Amino acid sequence: MSNLAIEVNGLRKSFKGKAALDGLDLRVPAGSIFGFLGRNGAGKTTTIKVLMGMLRSDVGTARVFGLDAGDPASSVAIRSRIGFVTEGKDLYPYMTVEQIIRFTRPFFPKWRDDLERRYLRMFDLPPNKKVSDLSKGMQSKLMLLLGICHSAELLILDEPTDGLDPAAVEDVLRELVALAAAEGTTIFFSSHQLTEVEQIADHICIINRGKAIVSGVLDDLKARYQRIQVVLPDDMPAGVRWVEGVASVRQDRRTVSILANGNADAIVAQAESIPGATVERFPVGLKEIFLEHVRSEDHALV
Amino acid sequence: MILRLNQSSGIPLYLQLMEQVKHAVETGALRPGDQLPTIRKLAEDLVMNPNTVARAYRELEHEGIIELRHGSGAFVSELGGWKAAWKSNLTRKAQAIVQNAIDKLTASGLTAEEIRRLVENELAAVRDGKKLQGAEHE
Numbered sequence: 001m002s003n004l005a006i007e008v009n010g011l012r013k014s015f016k017g018k019a020a021l022d023g024l025d026l027r028v029p030a031g032s033i034f035g036f037l038g039r040n041g042a043g044k045t046t047t048i049k050v051l052m053g054m055l056r057s058d059v060g061t062a063r064v065f066g067l068d069a070g071d072p073a074s075s076v077a078i079r080s081r082i083g084f085v086t087e088g089k090d091l092y093p094y095m096t097v098e099q100i101i102r103f104t105r106p107f108f109p110k111w112r113d114d115l116e117r118r119y120l121r122m123f124d125l126p127p128n129k130k131v132s133d134l135s136k137g138m139q140s141k142l143m144l145l146l147g148i149c150h151s152a153e154l155l156i157l158d159e160p161t162d163g164l165d166p167a168a169v170e171d172v173l174r175e176l177v178a179l180a181a182a183e184g185t186t187i188f189f190s191s192h193q194l195t196e197v198e199q200i201a202d203h204i205c206i207i208n209r210g211k212a213i214v215s216g217v218l219d220d221l222k223a224r225y226q227r228i229q230v231v232l233p234d235d236m237p238a239g240v241r242w243v244e245g246v247a248s249v250r251q252d253r254r255t256v257s258i259l260a261n262g263n264a265d266a267i268v269a270q271a272e273s274i275p276g277a278t279v280e281r282f283p284v285g286l287k288e289i290f291l292e293h294v295r296s297e298d299h300a301l302v
Numbered sequence: 303m304i305l306r307l308n309q310s311s312g313i314p315l316y317l318q319l320m321e322q323v324k325h326a327v328e329t330g331a332l333r334p335g336d337q338l339p340t341i342r343k344l345a346e347d348l349v350m351n352p353n354t355v356a357r358a359y360r361e362l363e364h365e366g367i368i369e370l371r372h373g374s375g376a377f378v379s380e381l382g383g384w385k386a387a388w389k390s391n392l393t394r395k396a397q398a399i400v401q402n403a404i405d406k407l408t409a410s411g412l413t414a415e416e417i418r419r420l421v422e423n424e425l426a427a428v429r430d431g432k433k434l435q436g437a438e439h440e
Contacts, residue, residue: 031353174346177345177349177350181342181345198310199349201351218314219314219317222313222314225312278419280422283312284312285312
């Protein structure tokens with residue numbers, strides 16, 4: 001527990017009888033950049049709300065820095081150590097950029113003036129413009145500035161790059177990486193932009209229908225998952241019994257495409273033992289892992 | 303040293319980083335005693351996770367390519383330079399052999415794709431051969 005920033009066990013939450021979280025487990029190591037992935041409605045935002053103490057779960061525990069997120073007193077302590085960045089709608093629209101910074105600063109004794117100046121300049125935020133007159137991208141940047149400048153130990157970001165152009169996305173990602181490297185800040189961000197998760201996350205969790213379906217160290221997952229393509233000889237019947245580790249098999253006439261989740265060497269060896277078979281293996285990116293799991297779950301449930 | 307990673311290739315990023323540092327040493331872009339960027343600098347420059355950079359550096363140190371000196375950073379080791387020189391010499395010789403073989407095969411009418419598959423099949427056979435030898439020893 002000591003080096004976990006977030007620990008969630010068997011979390012369940014229903015809205016009007018419909019399960020938003022269905023036994024979610026989550027372990028976020030301190031100092032990691034953690035990508036929290038899932039389709040719209042998979043339960044990402046509900047999870048974040050539970051962690052922030054904005055929602056009570058029905059069953060299960062959610063701990064942040066070892067403190068119970070469901071307990072009102074410890075939730076206050078948790079929130080003082082967290083930077084929370086969500087869509088711009090939580091900002092007061094009638095305030096100017098400068099006013100909202102001045103309004104936020106007193107809540108956080110460890111406010112960093114140097115970072116504030118740096119991000120104002122870097123994000124090109126106009127101090128005298130009203131929040132309501134800012135573009136969606138500008139609002140995201142302002143939220144990010146407010147979340148970063150109070151020296152949080154943990155940043156929780158709900159789709160931080162939503163609505164940003166590619167150059168601004170790269171700026172934000174670089175700042176998150178810099179923050180993790182310089183201050184050791186734990187960064188937990190939800191996203192459905194797989195490429196940006198692949199770029200900066202070292203740990204990931206894919207959530208689907210309120211459950212974690214894949215989680216772990218991203219580079220280890222990439223090493224474990226491989227695509228193995230087998231071209232069978234003419235007289236080969238379909239329906240081979242494969243060794244352990246096969247996540248999915250698709251066959252189109254003589255071509256068999258296997259997604260291996262571990263044990264790839266043994267699967268390749270088995271394929272090569274088929275007389276006349278040609279075997280090739282390919283690395284698999286996060287997108288393929290994501291689609292395979294989310295789709296196969298959806299099919300299984302239909 | 304200029305590094306370029308492909309985030310969505312499916313190849314673990316720490317492995318890509320290790321390969322590129324090794325390549326830089328083999329080509330002489332990095333020489334023994336040269337300092338590598340700090341973890342923080344490289345993470346920011348490449349916009350990648352500092353823990354992943356640290357993992358690549360640890361593995362490179364484990365292989366003897368670089369030395370991590372506490373407090374002062376990462377340096378290309380003498381051994382790394384020696385390994386690289388040996389490898390690059392070997393690669394140059396191998397390149398001549400491969401070039402020669404490809405010229406002959408192309409002249410006999412095989413396409414690049416057909417040659418690639420032949421080479422891959424042979425490599426796979428070599429791998430299986432090793433497995434069989436290994437099994438005999440057990």
